[in-house]
Amino acid sequence: MLFATSEVHPFSKTGGLGDVSGALPHALATLGHEVLVVTPWYRTLRGGARPLWIGDVQVPFAGGFEAAGVGTLESGHVRYAFVGHADYQRDDLYGYSDDVRRFARFTRAVPQVAARLGFRPDVLHAHDWHTGYLPMVLAHGWHLPDGFPGLPSVFTVHNVQYQGTSGLAEALWWLRLPGALADDYMNHFGSANAMQAALGFAHHVTTVSPTYAHEVQRPEFGYGLDGTFRHVRGKLSGILNGLDTHEWDPAADAHLPRPFDRRDLTGKADAKRALTAALGLDHERPLLGVVSRLADQKGIDLVVQAGERLVAQGWALALLGSGDAGLERDVRALAARHHGSVAAVVGFDEALAHLIYAGSDALAVPSRFEPCGLSQMIAMRYGTLPVARDTGGLHDTIDHQRTGFLFEHATPEGLLWATGLARAAYGGSSWPGMVDTAMRQDFSWEASAGRYAELYRTVVASAR
Numbered sequence: 001m002l003f004a005t006s007e008v009h010p011f012s013k014t015g016g017l018g019d020v021s022g023a024l025p026h027a028l029a030t031l032g033h034e035v036l037v038v039t040p041w042y043r044t045l046r047g048g049a050r051p052l053w054i055g056d057v058q059v060p061f062a063g064g065f066e067a068a069g070v071g072t073l074e075s076g077h078v079r080y081a082f083v084g085h086a087d088y089q090r091d092d093l094y095g096y097s098d099d100v101r102r103f104a105r106f107t108r109a110v111p112q113v114a115a116r117l118g119f120r121p122d123v124l125h126a127h128d129w130h131t132g133y134l135p136m137v138l139a140h141g142w143h144l145p146d147g148f149p150g151l152p153s154v155f156t157v158h159n160v161q162y163q164g165t166s167g168l169a170e171a172l173w174w175l176r177l178p179g180a181l182a183d184d185y186m187n188h189f190g191s192a193n194a195m196q197a198a199l200g201f202a203h204h205v206t207t208v209s210p211t212y213a214h215e216v217q218r219p220e221f222g223y224g225l226d227g228t229f230r231h232v233r234g235k236l237s238g239i240l241n242g243l244d245t246h247e248w249d250p251a252a253d254a255h256l257p258r259p260f261d262r263r264d265l266t267g268k269a270d271a272k273r274a275l276t277a278a279l280g281l282d283h284e285r286p287l288l289g290v291v292s293r294l295a296d297q298k299g300i301d302l303v304v305q306a307g308e309r310l311v312a313q314g315w316a317l318a319l320l321g322s323g324d325a326g327l328e329r330d331v332r333a334l335a336a337r338h339h340g341s342v343a344a345v346v347g348f349d350e351a352l353a354h355l356i357y358a359g360s361d362a363l364a365v366p367s368r369f370e371p372c373g374l375s376q377m378i379a380m381r382y383g384t385l386p387v388a389r390d391t392g393g394l395h396d397t398i399d400h401q402r403t404g405f406l407f408e409h410a411t412p413e414g415l416l417w418a419t420g421l422a423r424a425a426y427g428g429s430s431w432p433g434m435v436d437t438a439m440r441q442d443f444s445w446e447a448s449a450g451r452y453a454e455l456y457r458t459v460v461a462s463a464r
């Protein structure tokens, strides 16, 4: 199985895509699959990884052929190939005006690199817009190595908000594809759209939760592609992401003062004490945590608007996040107004995130949309009940009033309704049972990897 992705933990990561690309190939290898992961060779690979450089490949690109370097390493029965080019020697992974061109180059390099390593896949799995043109290239591209033309493909949508758009003529020129394709799936109202091309040409499309697969077919969630999703719904399904249960394990978490599990929660009480002491919060109040990117998607503005009333309900708030400058200012201002009952830390802080998951009583996840979401799963594993918007992966992982609290309307009042339920339950007889049930949920990758493996089999069989 050939896995093409723009980021992969532990080498590169900006979000959930990196987590999935890191964990799923290992879970598939455990099931007996032979997996090659192809990813860009960014200037700074995390964890000091040093792939072995094995030479160049000639990539069909922009009307000719251009050289790209190939690096490789193996880890835990998974092989990795890194595509080297000046395009990836920048400070950040994304965010440049020529991103579509950069990842068109990467897309075109994937088959040549796999062939260079002597890898003959039976199926391709591509992810998000960066590798969205691969199914189309496999269907129509010139200069593909033996075994690659017509290779069956699965495409996974991690977030439909980002689609990779450019001019039609230039995208076809970069990818060296026939001009007639300008009238095909890549054409979204006159622009080239990498994600829509993938929806059209992949043999099967998945989203990272079953509910999100339904939601993207609606205008409120589809970001202009809802019609296309409806059109391809016969080959669309959702497979829930798993959680790295080794990294997120309260019984073996070096960031906590003392480990704990569901049979003995004294370590959780210690974590709360350490957290409230570190942030200067009133220890007696029930503690509502937030660990989130500060982006419109995540609905943190609802927490800010409800801030006064959350404190009036009796909560203390521990907020950790970074991103949008306006939201960063707003959470800081809220904390300044409620000294002792609201604390805000702006930044990306792995250690504090662990302590908030462990030390909080509840975690607010008020996302406007959520393709899957990991933070609610982490919270449950740490005995912290999520108070979350009833959408996407949050809907699929949280059982209202059994493992957490769900609210429907993305308004401060919607959030306050659910925090009110949680506040009423906190300290009562039902709370410990809910915590125990939440901690017993199985979010490991095993089940999801099995579903992907089954899907690959189906796709390969039907392509024959």
Ligand code: ADP
Pocket (backbone or CB within 6 Å): 015, 016, 017, 291, 292, 293, 320, 321, 322, 347, 348, 349, 350, 353, 372, 373, 374, 375, 376
């Ligand atoms: P998304 O990928 O949309 O940001 P997820 O819930 O899928 O949301 O994953 C977010 C991951 O990033 C979680 O592991 C969460 O703990 C982590 N995270 C988000 N913001 C921060 C932060 N400011 N500091 C530390 N970790 C963070």
